[in-house]
Amino acid sequence: MGAFVREFVEQLQSPEWSQAVAQHIKLSALALLVGIIISVPLAIAVSRYPRTALLSINVANLGRGVPDLALLAFFLVIFGLGFWPAEIALILLSIPPILINTVTALNQVENKVIDSARGMGLSEWQILTSVQLPIAAPVIFAGIRTSAVQVVAGATLATFIGAGGLGVFIVQGLAGFGYPTMFAGAIPVAVLAIAAEFAFGGLERLSTPKGLKVAKKRAKRGR
Numbered sequence: 001m002g003a004f005v006r007e008f009v010e011q012l013q014s015p016e017w018s019q020a021v022a023q024h025i026k027l028s029a030l031a032l033l034v035g036i037i038i039s040v041p042l043a044i045a046v047s048r049y050p051r052t053a054l055l056s057i058n059v060a061n062l063g064r065g066v067p068d069l070a071l072l073a074f075f076l077v078i079f080g081l082g083f084w085p086a087e088i089a090l091i092l093l094s095i096p097p098i099l100i101n102t103v104t105a106l107n108q109v110e111n112k113v114i115d116s117a118r119g120m121g122l123s124e125w126q127i128l129t130s131v132q133l134p135i136a137a138p139v140i141f142a143g144i145r146t147s148a149v150q151v152v153a154g155a156t157l158a159t160f161i162g163a164g165g166l167g168v169f170i171v172q173g174l175a176g177f178g179y180p181t182m183f184a185g186a187i188p189v190a191v192l193a194i195a196a197e198f199a200f201g202g203l204e205r206l207s208t209p210k211g212l213k214v215a216k217k218r219a220k221r222g223r
Contacts (some may be wrong), residue, residue, distance in 0.1 A: 001041075004180055011169065011184035021188055024165040027155040028192070031087060032148050035094030040140070043102030043130065053103050056151075060096035068093060068154040078162040086163035093154050094147045101143025105136030137207035145200035152193045 011017055046052045071089045085214040109132045118126045133140075159167030166185040173182020 007178065007180035008183060011181055017169065017184060020164060020166050020168055020185070024152075024155050024189070024192065027083075027090060027158055027163060027165055028148070028152045028196075031094050031151050031155070032144070034091045035098055036144060037093070037146060039095050039098035040102055043099050043106065047103050047106040052109075053107060057100050059102055062098045063092065064096045069157050069160070070162075072161055073215055081162035083163050084163050088157035089127075090151050090154055090158070094151045095169065096141045096148040097150065101146075102136065102140050103141035106132055106153070107120075108139070109135050118223060120183045127196035138204050141200055141204035143144035143206055145197060145204060146156070148200055152196055156189050 042056070044095065046056045068089075071092060072086060074091045075085040079088070113135070114127055114130060117131045122130065155165050156167040156170060158165045159171055166189050169181050169185025170189075171185075173179060
């Protein structure tokens with residue numbers, strides 16, 4: 001046990017481990033950021049048209065069914081090895097949960113709320129930014145949270161197409177370098193995923209309007 005701990009600590013102190021952590025965070029954070037930039041405006045655009053919104057949700061659900069490794073292999077064939085093939089695959093992986101949740105959340109805003117806002121003289125842009133998005137924000141952040149966890153986990157496979165990350169240590173450990181090497185990759189991935197879960201879960205709670213919180217409490221009491 002002592003040898004295991006000593007080797008594990010040595011792995012954590014190596015420059016290669018620090019570089020792998022930084023690369024993993026870079027892969028994950030950039031993919032999530034670009035995924036949000038693409039998904040949220042697209043969801044706002046399609047949510048105005050029921051048939052297009054339904055089609056986009058169905059396509060996104062199909063996309064969620066594609067295995068991460070298959071997606072990475074596809075871009076490996078097209079673009080070869082390196083950072084960007086893996087990054088493009090992770091961006092595509094990040095989009096479906098955010099797109100689905102954003103479209104669903106915007107469509108769940110009651111028409112009477114929107115009509116009331118129009119009656120008060122608000123423009124369509126003001127209705128979107130001051131009414132629809134604040135109400136939809138908790139569900140949107142729930143989608144981002146799901147996406148973040150998936151991307152952090154998916155980035156582990158980026159090592160198979162030469163993009164680095166903590167998956168390098170996991171693969172080396174499985175290849176015979178030993179359990180300390182494997183755990184030096186697996187444990188940080190788990191920590192990053194849990195951190196993303198808690199961070200975006202906190203943002204989800206903070207983004208919930210006070211009125212919705214009060215309504216939920218009353219609904220629970222009514223039960």
